Amino acid sequence: MSSRYDKHLENWFIPQYRGHFPRIFPFDGAFPGTEYPQQEPDFLGSILVTDEDLAKKPSTKDPNRKIKIGQLRQKRMPQLTYFVWRENADAVEKLLDAGANVNQLSDAGDSALLQAVQLLDVTTPNQKPGDDSFFTLLSEKPHEPEVLNATTQKKRLSLLTAAINTNRLDVLRKLLDMGCAPDSRAGIELSTPLYYCIQKI
Known part of the structure; x- marks a missing residue:
């Protein structure tokens, strides 16, 4: 049986994971000089x-x-x-x-x-x-x-x-x-x- 990606991925997954990224990888530990985009509060929880x-x-x-x-x-x-x-x-x-x-x-x-x-x-x-x-x-x-x-x-x-x-x-x-x-x-x-x-x- 084939498994399509759209059976496992929904359009909210990536924004949700992106919003939690700073919690798992704090900006204090980022490479010097690297700029990361700030996420909207709606994505943080x-x-x-x-x-x-x-x-x-x-x-x-x-x-x-x-x-x-x-x-x-x-x-x-x-x-x-x-x-x-x-x-x-x-x-x-x-x-x-x-x-x-x-x-x-x-x-x-x-x-x-x-x-x-x-x-x-x-x-x-x-x-x-x-x-x-x-x-x-x-x-x-x-x-x-x-x-x-x-x-x-x-x-x-x-x-x-x-x-x-x-x-x-x-x-x-x-x-x-x-x-x-x-x-x-x-x-x-x-x-x-x-x-x-x-x-x-």
Whole structure:
């Protein structure tokens, strides 16, 4: 079976990688006298949150309501997913007590559980692994197979590939026990979790 480049490359990949280049290769280490073009802020991250976003409070009357965040890119996500991403434990507990559905996905394919796993990522530059209490709490909730094996729209990140980036065998084992498919394909190259893991060695 032939593999076309347009099955693996999308028009946002190169600008996104270009925008993250200075984080991995700081300009201080560039060759003397070399000029590098400055990138637009929109390329430096997937979401540029506003002060209004940071001030959001959980709505327990409608715990499954989706909210919009971001200045340059409007992104809709469930409240539960948003407050896990913000590492707001009090808001997460309130929403779960109010009956928030852990099986909701954002417009981009994120789940609250995926955000919890990403908090433990050790591969992201300039990011320290966060609190694993969010993963512990959410992983005890029943999750549908469609959510356990969902992939995000752009990076095509899955729970298993995100778990591999944590270097936490207990997290990976828990997700497999919950029902994540070990032969699912994710990532830009649509790799299996085993192949992705071997790439990291």
